[in-house]
Amino acid sequence: MPSHISRLLFTCLLIFSGMQPVTAQLSLTANTASAKVKASLVSELKTIVPSEAFRVAVKLEHQPHWHTYGKVLPEDVIGKPTTLKWTLPEGWTVEELPWPDTHEVPSTDGKTSQGYDGTVYLPAKVTPNGKSGNIAEISVKVDALVCDPQNCMPAKPEAKLTVTVGDKAEADPAMADVFAKVAPAATSVVSTPETQAVVAKAPQRSFAGYLLFAFIGGLILNVMPCVFPVLGIKIMGVVQQAGEDKRQVLMHGLAYTLGVLICFWALGGLVVSLGKAWGFQLQSPGFVYGLCAFFLIFGLNMAGLFEIGASAVGVGADLQAKQGVSGSFFSGLLATVVATPCSAPFLGPALGYAVTLPAALAMLMFTMIGLGLASPFLLLSLMPKLVSSLPRPGAWMESFKQGMSFLLFGTVAFLAWVLTGMVEGQPMLFTLFGLVIISLGCWIYGRWSLPHKPTRTRFIAVLLTFLCIGGGLAFGWPQVERGVVSEGNxxxxxxxxxxxxxxxxxxxxxxxxxxxxxxxxxxxxxxxxxxxxxxxxxxxxxxxxxxxxxxxxxxxxxxxxxxxxxxxxxxxxxxxxxxxxxxxxxxxxxxxxxxxxxxxxxxxxx
Incomplete structure (x- = not known):
């Protein structure tokens, strides 16, 4: 990790590559509840035919003395209806078939209830789509409450089934007795609010409506405290661009937009492919600490403690330079990274919907969020008259720049507070001291790495600066001590x-x-x-x-x-x-x- 740290400070992409990944876990791990009831998926056919419906059944096997509930609960029964959530190949459909009748089972507090115990089959009808010669997978997630005479707990077992799509249907003889007791595939059940099973449904809003929500949500992110400090940096650049060549101003806007989109595409790709949730990187203490150090360094820079030269920093560091098109690109990357803690109004529904879509449509949703975030700066670059109406560069800019540094210091304070929820005890003290050492490195750079200083002095200053920054990051890198989580009020x-x-x-x-x-x-x-x-x-x-x-x-x-x-x-x-x-x-x-x-x-x- 230390070998990545110096570059981690100056580029969002290296911050990303240097952090420790969060393990992708979107399903519940094996627990006591899942051991009380197990699920498997069976089919009446080994080989199915496109467009010809066939029957499947969810097989629930309960441990002795444990039971689950039916699809509908009688009025006098306290429990939770069992529901099924299906995942099918594209174009396939599933319809419910009548479930077996529930029967009396022993419940908590010496009472009885209505439910299933032992082994039970919950049937459904599946209508396939596609070409013969393919292998298709069906999966189902059971959401149930499993109880014994003493207690209840939620259970969410999952099951999968692989079937072959051919030109001729082939029955599975081993399942003949099971499906002889199940309603035929031609049976249909009218769904009501009380009886419907959980089946994939079309969203209430249109896809275009969610795209609009995504754009508006991205637009609102610009005024969120997570993003506004980055915009402060870009405001400085816009002021300096006033009166410049229109083509150059447009290039800044396009570079910023491209930076936003690339980072959104990267985050969207992780969310879609790994099943991550929005803001997952903020659950990594190392990543939060990297952002904290990053904003501290740039806050000290804007406050005037030191000036970052292009030769000392590299790609995208000189965010205030007139020729800093790469800086605009970097600002777009950074704006996206710090936007992820914010789920602005309109953005929440769009994100929730995006993770349920096919990859291509999900990426389109993330693209619209990115365009919403980038749109104000892009609009400014497309309409040069707006830029030219801004105040001309002058001595006032130094005061303005130093004032904007307090936005960055505020972000550092917020991120440090976030770390207090992840790092406890003495490790948090080391983390804060690490930031102090990083600040010392910045002071050394600003005090002795000046153009009029001798070359040897400047070289030693730069060396000490990187030693302090690297040492501060290593010394303060969050050490999470996992202890017993208090369950108290x-x-x-x-x-x-x-x-x-x-x-x-x-x-x-x-x-x-x-x-x-x-x-x-x-x-x-x-x-x-x-x-x-x-x-x-x-x-x-x-x-x-x-x-x-x-x-x-x-x-x-x-x-x-x-x-x-x-x-x-x-x-x-x-x-x-x-x-x-x-x-x-x-x-x-x-x-x-x-x-x-x-x-x-x-x-x-x-």
Whole structure:
């Protein structure tokens, strides 16, 4: 890692390549619940024929004394309906077939319930598309609550099935007895809100609508505190460009836009191919520390502590130079990197939808977000009259530049605060001292690496500068000490919050309680803005009167359980706030930006 560090400071791409990757985990790991009920997928045919429907069945095998529930719960039964989420080849469809009748099973507190135990087959009808001679894969994810006479816990087993597509159907004799008891493929079931299985559905909004949301969300990112410091740097460049050749100004705008798009394409490619969630890199303490050091160095530069020369820095470092087209490109890269903690209004739905799309359409969504982010600066470069109307360069620019440095220092403070949620105890002290050593290197460079100094003095200053920066990064590199996570309650905003877990949610919902979940992260600025709502006295009283249990799901560090929960809600970024009402299966998802009114209105419906 240390060999990458010096270049990591000056280019976003090397920051990316030098960080430690976050492990891609979008499915729940094997746990106690998944061992209580296992799922497999079987088919009545070994070889299927295009456009001819055939039957499949999800085989659930329960451990002794454990049970799950049916598709629909009787009114007097407290539990969770079992649902299926299918993943099929493009063009294929799936329809539900009648499930077996539930029967009486022993439940918690010495009571009985209606559900499935032992081995049960849940059938469906699949209509394939495609050409013969292909191999196709079907997968299904079961979402169930598995219970025994003592307790309940959520289970999400998955199953896959590979079938051959041929010119002639071939039955599987081993499955004949199973499907003899299943309704024929010609049977269809009318879906109602009470009986429908979870099947892939068309989005309520059109694809063009989500593209518009993506563009508007990217546009709003420009005024988010995560991005605005980078724009401050670019404002300096725009002021210097006033009165320049129009073609040169346009080149700056195009370079900035290209930098934004390339970084969005890289992030989008990781999100799509690895199943990552938006903002995943901010869950890496090393990456956050790299950004912290980067903004500190450039803040000190803008404050006048030192001047970065092109020969000392390399590609894209001289962001204020008149000829800095490469600097504009670099600024576009940097703006995208620091934009990822922000899920602005309109952007959340677009990101959640993007991760469910085929790769090409998903990348188009990320392209629209990038164009939204780059559009103000691009518009400025396309309309030179706007540039020429800006104030002419002068002595005032030095004061303006130094003033803009405090935006960068504010970003350093925010990122350091984010690190406190990842690094605890003495390692965090070393991390802060590492930033001090980096600042010392910048001071040495500004004090002794001046044009009028002797060559030997300048050489030693540069050497000491890189030693301090490299040593500071190595000394302060975050050392995460994983300990026992406290499951206790904590008070925030005048409200008492409990730690979120899938088991806790299942337990509370099984007890017929209202549950409010705040999916949040320290690095998410919008999440911090939302917290102001909880301080309202009237809202606090309403929550107490309605006996709402508050759960906080902290996604500051990577947690595959939270990633999975967000994915099931159709979300790919925080903030996400949901309210589960007793007796209702689906939660109410609140807007990304909370207000006292919209939170109160949601709770009033309980």
């Amino acid at each position: 904590h008070v925030e905003g005048g409200l008492t919050w409990e730690a979120w877990s899938p088991e806790k949610v299942a337990e509370l919902r099984a007890a017929n309680k209202a549950v409010y979940i705040d999916y949040t992260a320290k690095w998410c600025f919008t999440c911090q803005v939302n917290k102001r709502v909880y301080k309202d006295a009237a809202l606090q009283k309403l929550i107490a009167d309605k006996k709402v249990v508050l759960l906080k799901a902290d996604w500051t560090n990577e947690d595959p359980r939270i990633t999975q929960a967000l994915s099931e809600l159709g979300k790919a970024a925080v903030p996400v706030n949901v309210l589960y009402s007793p007796g209702k299966e689906e939660p109410m998802i609140l807007p990304e930006l909370l207000s006292v009114d919209n939170v109160s209105a949601a709770i009033q419906e309980l």
